[in-house]
Amino acid sequence: MSGAKIKNMEGFAAVSGISRPTVSKYFNDPDSVRKSTRIKIEAALERYDYRPNIYAINQNRRRTKNIGLVVPNLTDPFFAAIARTMEGLVLAAGYNPLLLSSHGGADQEISNLDSLRAIKPAGVLLAPLGRASNSALLAEFADEIPTVLFDANLEDVGEAFFGSDNAQSIDLIVQYLCRTGEPPAFFEMKNPVNPNAYRRRTAYAASMERLGQEPHFIRVDGEGWDFEEIGFRQGTRVIAEKLLPTNTVLCSNDRLAIGLLSAAFESGVRVGLGEGCSLRIAGHDDHPFARYTCPSLTTISQDYGAIGARSVETILALIEDGKSAKEREVTFFEGRLVMRGSA
Amino acid sequence: MSGAKIKNMEGFAAVSGISRPTVSKYFNDPDSVRKSTRIKIEAALERYDYRPNIYAINQNRRRTKNIGLVVPNLTDPFFAAIARTMEGLVLAAGYNPLLLSSHGGADQEISNLDSLRAIKPAGVLLAPLGRASNSALLAEFADEIPTVLFDANLEDVGEAFFGSDNAQSIDLIVQYLCRTGEPPAFFEMKNPVNPNAYRRRTAYAASMERLGQEPHFIRVDGEGWDFEEIGFRQGTRVIAEKLLPTNTVLCSNDRLAIGLLSAAFESGVRVGLGEGCSLRIAGHDDHPFARYTCPSLTTISQDYGAIGARSVETILALIEDGKSAKEREVTFFEGRLVMRGSA
DNA sequence: GAGATAACTTTACACGCGATAAGTTTTTAT
DNA sequence: ATAAAAACTTATCGCGTGTAAAGTTATCTC
Numbered sequence: 100m101s102g103a104k105i106k107n108m109e110g111f112a113a114v115s116g117i118s119r120p121t122v123s124k125y126f127n128d129p130d131s132v133r134k135s136t137r138i139k140i141e142a143a144l145e146r147y148d149y150r151p152n153i154y155a156i157n158q159n160r161r162r163t164k165n166i167g168l169v170v171p172n173l174t175d176p177f178f179a180a181i182a183r184t185m186e187g188l189v190l191a192a193g194y195n196p197l198l199l200s201s202h203g204g205a206d207q208e209i210s211n212l213d214s215l216r217a218i219k220p221a222g223v224l225l226a227p228l229g230r231a232s233n234s235a236l237l238a239e240f241a242d243e244i245p246t247v248l249f250d251a252n253l254e255d256v257g258e259a260f261f262g263s264d265n266a267q268s269i270d271l272i273v274q275y276l277c278r279t280g281e282p283p284a285f286f287e288m289k290n291p292v293n294p295n296a297y298r299r300r301t302a303y304a305a306s307m308e309r310l311g312q313e314p315h316f317i318r319v320d321g322e323g324w325d326f327e328e329i330g331f332r333q334g335t336r337v338i339a340e341k342l343l344p345t346n347t348v349l350c351s352n353d354r355l356a357i358g359l360l361s362a363a364f365e366s367g368v369r370v371g372l373g374e375g376c377s378l379r380i381a382g383h384d385d386h387p388f389a390r391y392t393c394p395s396l397t398t399i400s401q402d403y404g405a406i407g408a409r410s411v412e413t414i415l416a417l418i419e420d421g422k423s424a425k426e427r428e429v430t431f432f433e434g435r436l437v438m439r440g441s442a
Numbered sequence: 443m444s445g446a447k448i449k450n451m452e453g454f455a456a457v458s459g460i461s462r463p464t465v466s467k468y469f470n471d472p473d474s475v476r477k478s479t480r481i482k483i484e485a486a487l488e489r490y491d492y493r494p495n496i497y498a499i500n501q502n503r504r505r506t507k508n509i510g511l512v513v514p515n516l517t518d519p520f521f522a523a524i525a526r527t528m529e530g531l532v533l534a535a536g537y538n539p540l541l542l543s544s545h546g547g548a549d550q551e552i553s554n555l556d557s558l559r560a561i562k563p564a565g566v567l568l569a570p571l572g573r574a575s576n577s578a579l580l581a582e583f584a585d586e587i588p589t590v591l592f593d594a595n596l597e598d599v600g601e602a603f604f605g606s607d608n609a610q611s612i613d614l615i616v617q618y619l620c621r622t623g624e625p626p627a628f629f630e631m632k633n634p635v636n637p638n639a640y641r642r643r644t645a646y647a648a649s650m651e652r653l654g655q656e657p658h659f660i661r662v663d664g665e666g667w668d669f670e671e672i673g674f675r676q677g678t679r680v681i682a683e684k685l686l687p688t689n690t691v692l693c694s695n696d697r698l699a700i701g702l703l704s705a706a707f708e709s710g711v712r713v714g715l716g717e718g719c720s721l722r723i724a725g726h727d728d729h730p731f732a733r734y735t736c737p738s739l740t741t742i743s744q745d746y747g748a749i750g751a752r753s754v755e756t757i758l759a760l761i762e763d764g765k766s767a768k769e770r771e772v773t774f775f776e777g778r779l780v781m782r783g784s785a
Numbered sequence: 786g787a788g789a790t791a792a793c794t795t796t797a798c799a800c801g802c803g804a805t806a807a808g809t810t811t812t813t814a815t
Numbered sequence: 816a817t818a819a820a821a822a823c824t825t826a827t828c829g830c831g832t833g834t835a836a837a838g839t840t841a842t843c844t845c
Binding site for chain 1: 522562783
């Protein structure tokens with residue numbers, strides 16, 4: 100990088116001694132040109148500061164190299180982690196990830212899709228809000244642009260879905276809890292925002308029945324995505340009013356569990372397995388902070404490595420093979436029991 | 443949205459009965475056209491589905507409407523929260539925010555800036571990694587594109603900096619801790635990644651001296667951004683080896699404190715102010731989870747509302763007023779003491 | 786109602802690249 | 816060595832917008 104400023108590919112082609120169409124070919128795939136010309140071009144790249152104008156490229160290409168990545172809430176470390184994983188995979192495949200967060204709001208989710216439309220992405224990886232989502236508009240979007248759903252499934256939206264097998268994972272932890280102590284009550288929100296929560300509720304009931312236990316639901320009030328707050332406030336109330344039917348509580352997700360743990364602590368209830376503990380609490384998701392709670396949280400680890408990898412693979416296949424002839428693919432990955440101190 | 447698909451502004455101008463250049467003017471500023479023509483255009487927008495091609499726009503505009511937003515690590519809920527705030531402000535100003543995370547790596551930080559260059563943003567809001575940053579390259583970038591730094595300051599990089607007044611906030615919490623119990627030792631990483639950590643170290647020493655107390659540093663090993671893990675592991679060791687000089691520990695940040703709280707719990711050391719507690723722990727930042735730790739974490743709340751607002755204001759002023767004639771602006775906002783159960 | 790002015794229209798070109806066609810050179814295969 | 820194939824060249828068009836100049840119409844001021 101020393102010579103004069105290069106303003107376009109024409110100029111760069113001139114200084115590299117190669118014609119512009121060939122240079123264009125090089126930038127689209129360095130291996131598509133002869134080795135000797137690639138060397139010439141790369142030598143010129145060393146000496147001059149030039150990069151193709153991305154707007155001109157995208158205006159003329161049939162498909163852009165952009166892949167949208169929409170998560171319901173980046174403030175939630177779980178989604179931050181999965182987004183990060185997917186970002187890396189998209190980059191490695193030579194595409195440009197565009198990360199957007201819906202911040203827990205359906206309006207924001209729609210406006211994110213509108214932003215993406217403007218960018219004309221080759222494909223979109225979408226974790227919908229769930230119940231709150233405007234699924235008609237999401238379906239409309241997925242109809243225009245190849246879309247793969249993950250985390251939360253919406254009936255018939257997108258070309259595929261990858262998520263967790265809530266029936267399997269809940270059964271796993273219910274069995275564990277029953278085996279090691281009193282059967283769990285299920286702590287959840289009355290009106291969950293997420294379809295996974297509904298699946299877990301049903302899975303809990305089924306597991307308990309299978310084990311010959313009576314299911315107990317602790318359904319608490321609360322709106323929005325501030326799960327720790329809801330878990331804390333309602334947990335405090337539930338404990339104070341002695342509404343816990345057993346000494347074991349399975350929370351619908353880790354964030355509720357974190358709030359409940361905090362509530363138990365402040366209420367003077369000792370949680371865990373040891374001497375003097377009167378409550379067991381378990382969660383679901385293996386939240387990044389679950390191992391630092393006091394006590395550390397027993398939970399289910401979602402296989403988001405697999406969810407991310409398969410989602411990205413699938414959207415890439417859709418993009419590169421053109422249309423998806425086959426029917427909508429729905430895959431659930433198994434969760435893994437993570438035993439820690441809380442239950 | 444009913445009529446045929448409109449493919450470009452020419453076609454849209456036709457159906458709205460207005461010439462294309464005037465329509466173009468409308469899209470760049472709806473108030474720049476006569477009210478009667480604006481009504482015609484908006485009527486057409488109701489009937490037809492048209493939106494200007496963003497690539498064609500940006501290819502021809504002198505400056506894009508994009509503003510880059512780079513944070514060191516989106517997995518850290520503190521940065522997720524501040525990014526979210528800024529995103530909203532940028533959007534409200536009619537600009538398009540582009541959120542990128544450096545994932546704690548200097549290479550990624552540079553490659554983020556490269557991605558941004560390709561997008562030709564009007565301005566960039568950058569929270570650098572700090573010590574690990576390649577500040578020569580960052581400075582080069584800030585030289586090309588209007589850049590405002592926040593959270594972590596780098597000497598002479600960018601047009602302005604907004605962050606927290608570590609001297610003030612550390613003094614605040616040191617005074618509080620000294621007033622209410624034993625003077626604190628300072629728990630930190632030996633080689634912190636963040637310049638704020640250095641400032642806090644110095645501020646702690648200064649505060650202690652001012653109060654006539656001898657400063658005690660607990661400097662632990664550990665690399666990277668996995669602060670909870672470092673706090674937990676090293677905290678466990680420090681407690682086991684009885685290396686704590688007093689019963690009060692001030693951590694360089696909340697994430698270390700969360701790890702240390704967990705270590706104390708697992709080691710059977712009760713933390714807090716009440717009966718039977720033998721350790722006080724305080725943090726800094728008011729991490730979103732700080733109020734749900736057990737016990738809840740006494741800390742300093744950074745005024746990231748102000749940091750975000752002023753950063754966005756400043757970059758907008760730079761963009762809209764053209765050059766920055768004045769000298770580099772450096773502003774520190776005061777922190778607020780948040781008293782909770784841990785100290 | 787006349788002139789001034791603001792807002793429009795038409796026309797034309799620029800932006801930087803992808804894509805394609807037709808001709809030329811280089812490389813590979815036989 | 817020769818033919819075929821591959822890779823290059825030049826030339827030209829198209830993408831959808833911004834922008835400017837020159838002429839026309841609507842609106843405002845007195």
